[in-house]
Amino acid sequence: MKKILFIEDEETLQRTFGDVLQREKYEVVKALDGKIGLRLAKSEKPDLIILDLVLPKMLGFEVLKALKKDKETKDIPVLILTNLERPKDVEQALNLGATTYLVKTNYALEEVIDKIKKVLKE
Amino acid sequence: MSLKRFFHSLNFINQCREYGVPLWQCPQFLFLIMGVFIILTSSFSYLVGTRFVEDPSIVALIDLMITAILFIIAVIISKSFERLAEASQMKSEFIDIVSHQLRSPLTNLKWGIEFLTSDEFKMPDEKKEEYYDSLKENTARMVELVDDLLVVSRIEKGTLPVRKEKFNLENMIKDLIDRFGLMAEASNIKIEFHPDKNIPEIYSDPSQIKIVVENLIDNAIRYTQNKGYIGIWLRIKNKQLLFKIKDNGMGIPKSDQKHIFEKFFRARNISKKDTRGSGLGLYVCKSIIEKVGGKIWLKSKLDKGTEFYFTLPIK
Numbered sequence: 266m267k268k269i270l271f272i273e274d275e276e277t278l279q280r281t282f283g284d285v286l287q288r289e290k291y292e293v294v295k296a297l298d299g300k301i302g303l304r305l306a307k308s309e310k311p312d313l314i315i316l317d318l319v320l321p322k323m324l325g326f327e328v329l330k331a332l333k334k335d336k337e338t339k340d341i342p343v344l345i346l347t348n349l350e351r352p353k354d355v356e357q358a359l360n361l362g363a364t365t366y367l368v369k370t371n372y373a374l375e376e377v378i379d380k381i382k383k384v385l386k387e
Numbered sequence: 388m389s390l391k392r393f394f395h396s397l398n399f400i401n402q403c404r405e406y407g408v409p410l411w412q413c414p415q416f417l418f419l420i421m422g423v424f425i426i427l428t429s430s431f432s433y434l435v436g437t438r439f440v441e442d443p444s445i446v447a448l449i450d451l452m453i454t455a456i457l458f459i460i461a462v463i464i465s466k467s468f469e470r471l472a473e474a475s476q477m478k479s480e481f482i483d484i485v486s487h488q489l490r491s492p493l494t495n496l497k498w499g500i501e502f503l504t505s506d507e508f509k510m511p512d513e514k515k516e517e518y519y520d521s522l523k524e525n526t527a528r529m530v531e532l533v534d535d536l537l538v539v540s541r542i543e544k545g546t547l548p549v550r551k552e553k554f555n556l557e558n559m560i561k562d563l564i565d566r567f568g569l570m571a572e573a574s575n576i577k578i579e580f581h582p583d584k585n586i587p588e589i590y591s592d593p594s595q596i597k598i599v600v601e602n603l604i605d606n607a608i609r610y611t612q613n614k615g616y617i618g619i620w621l622r623i624k625n626k627q628l629l630f631k632i633k634d635n636g637m638g639i640p641k642s643d644q645k646h647i648f649e650k651f652f653r654a655r656n657i658s659k660k661d662t663r664g665s666g667l668g669l670y671v672c673k674s675i676i677e678k679v680g681g682k683i684w685l686k687s688k689l690d691k692g693t694e695f696y697f698t699l700p701i702k
Contacts, residue, residue, distance in 0.1 A: 277495040277521045281502055319487070348490035351483060369494040374501045 267385055268292040270311035272302030272328065273346070274320050278369075282315075285374055286381075299323025303331055306338050313385055316363075318347040318354065326357060333362040342384050346377070414468040421461035429454050484651055488532055488665050492525040499525070535667040538598070539650065542674040547595075549678055554593040556628060556699070557586045557621055560600060564619070567604050576608055576615040583622045589701050595675045596699070599683075602668040603632050603695050609664075610657060610693075611636030627681070627698045635692040644687060648673040656689070672697075 269291045273279050279295055286293045294309050296302035299320040306314055314332065318325030325347065332338045342364040347354075350368045358366050364384055367377060395401065403413035410416050432453050436446030499522050503515065510518075541547040564578050571578050607617045611634045620631040639647060643654040651666040676683040680700045687693040 275491060275495065277525060278498070280517075280521075281495070281498050285498075285502055348487050348494060350486075370490045370497065374498050374505075 266290060266292050267312040267387075268294065268309065269381070270294045270296065270302065270305055270309060270314045272296045272299065272314065272320065272325070273317045274298060275317075282374075282377075285378065289378055297321075299325065299328045303328050306332055306341065307335065310337075311341060313381065314341055314343045315346050315381075316343055318345060318349050318358070326361065329358065329361045329363060344381065344384055414465045414472055417468055418461060418465040421457070421464065425454060425457045425461065428457060481651075484666075485532075485536060489529060492528040492532075495525040496522060496529075532665055532667075535665060535671060538671050538674075539667060542671070542678075547674070547678060549592045549595065551590055551592065553588045553590055555586075555588050556596065556630075557582045559593065559597060560619060560621065560630075563597070563600055563604060567608060571608050571617070574608060574611070574615065575613045576611055576617060578604075578608075578617045578619065580619045580621075582620070586621055586623065586628065587701055589628060589699055591679050591699055592675075595679065599672045599675050599697065600630070602672050606668060607632055607634040607636065607693070607695075610634070623701075624698070626702075627700055630697050630699070631694060633692065633694040638689040638691055638693055639685070639687040640689055644685065647685065648683070 269286055271279065271283060271286070271293055273282070273295075274297055276297070279297070283293050283295055294305055294311060296305050300322045302314075302316070302320070303323065305311075316325050316328060320328070325345070329343060329345075332341065332343060339362075343362065345358045345363045345366045346369060347367075348369050350371075355366050365380055367380060372380075399413070399415040399419060400410070402415050403410055429450055432450050433446065436449060440446050440449075499518055503510070503518050538547065560580060560582070564580055567578065604617070604619075608615075611617065616635050618631075618633045620629075620633075622629045622631075637656055639654045640656055643652075646652045647654065648669050650670040652670075653664055653666040657664065673683050676697050676699070681698045683695070683697040685693060685695045
């Protein structure tokens with residue numbers, strides 16, 4: 266069973282998307298803010314990190330930067346799942362090493378799952 | 388660093404791109420064009436002068452006058468375009484922020500409904516109930532934000548309607564405290580109301596004043612931790628009503644206080660804890676209170692609490 270770390274501050278979305286991931290037979294670890302997310306990334310060693318960008322305590326960009334700097338976490342693929350759609354945000358995230366960038370409202374749940382499977386090469 | 392900034396200020400194309408306007412609308416670029424134009428007309432008048440006017444000092448004077456006039460015009464034009472560009476940049480920032488704010492509850496609705504209606508998964512009833520509740524909550528969030536945006540747009544266009552009618556502010560506050568009772572109780576917060584005796588009815592716009600009081604109570608509850616205390620006072624002072632709400636919550640950092648009534652501004656300590664607020668509430672409050680002839684201000688100490696005050700004319 267693959268493990269996914271889901272860093273998202275919207276509790277409703279945490280639950281909905283967490284339920285969907287569990288339905289797809291993934292093990293889900295949840296973090297409600299950037300700091301906890303970063304800590305869990307190191308301790309849990311997930312196969313994939315799904316990261317929101319607007320987060321309390323530590324912004325998604327900072328989390329991404331720290332993940333890619335750390336030897337232990339730099340190879341974990343990071344899928345950005347956010348509602349920021351400015352080209353400069355997309356560019357910055359991809360430059361920092363994000364694998365995929367998805368804008369939440371532009372995708373159906375099934376499409377996001379497909380993208381996740383693709384990143385995990387399933 | 389300052390040398391870098393100086394070179395950056397010379398790079399017109401880059402600056403125009405930052406404004407997000409086409410080159411022909413960009414003030415810096417227009418100024419350059421005007422400069423070239425000035426040089427050309429000056430040379431032209433010089434040529435005309437040397438052919439048709441004999442006294443060289445008169446030619447020089449004419450030349451100087453034309454240059455001065457053109458220069459003034461150029462400055463005026465470029466200034467007005469600068470304002471235009473600033474407004475356009477602010478507008479697109481506004482749209483960015485608003486669409487992001489609307490998208491959060493929208494995503495919750497979209498994915499919540501998709502999950503509830505997916506065939507592959509039979510959800511237990513109590514879990515369904517949870518999903519329905521969150522759909523309701525997120526719809527309410529969107530309604531609230533759209534309402535706030537409408538008020539903001541009316542404020543900016545100067546078309547915020549102000550009705551004047553007699554009403555009792557004391558009763559309105561009591562009703563609102565009742566309505567917020569559950570929310571306060573859930574956070575273990577006590578709300579107490581201390582009105583002066585014989586508070587007169589006032590002549591103002593009850594629907595607008597209600598928005599202000601709602602916003603202030605909502606903020607006080609939201610930014611006060613467990614076992615908090617909120618006090619509300621209503622007094623008569625200098626032919627005005629003075630409203631005061633005090634909480635023992637997280638407070639507002641001093642450097643943020645002067646910006647707290649600005650549109651979309653959120654204090655740093657709050658936005659680090661909770662990314663949901665729109666930053667419109669207090670902007671709306673200030674606009675309404677000033678529109679009906681009152682004043683609004685605050686006192687706050689970090690980690691100690693915040694006091695918001697507003698006055699309203701009685702007549």
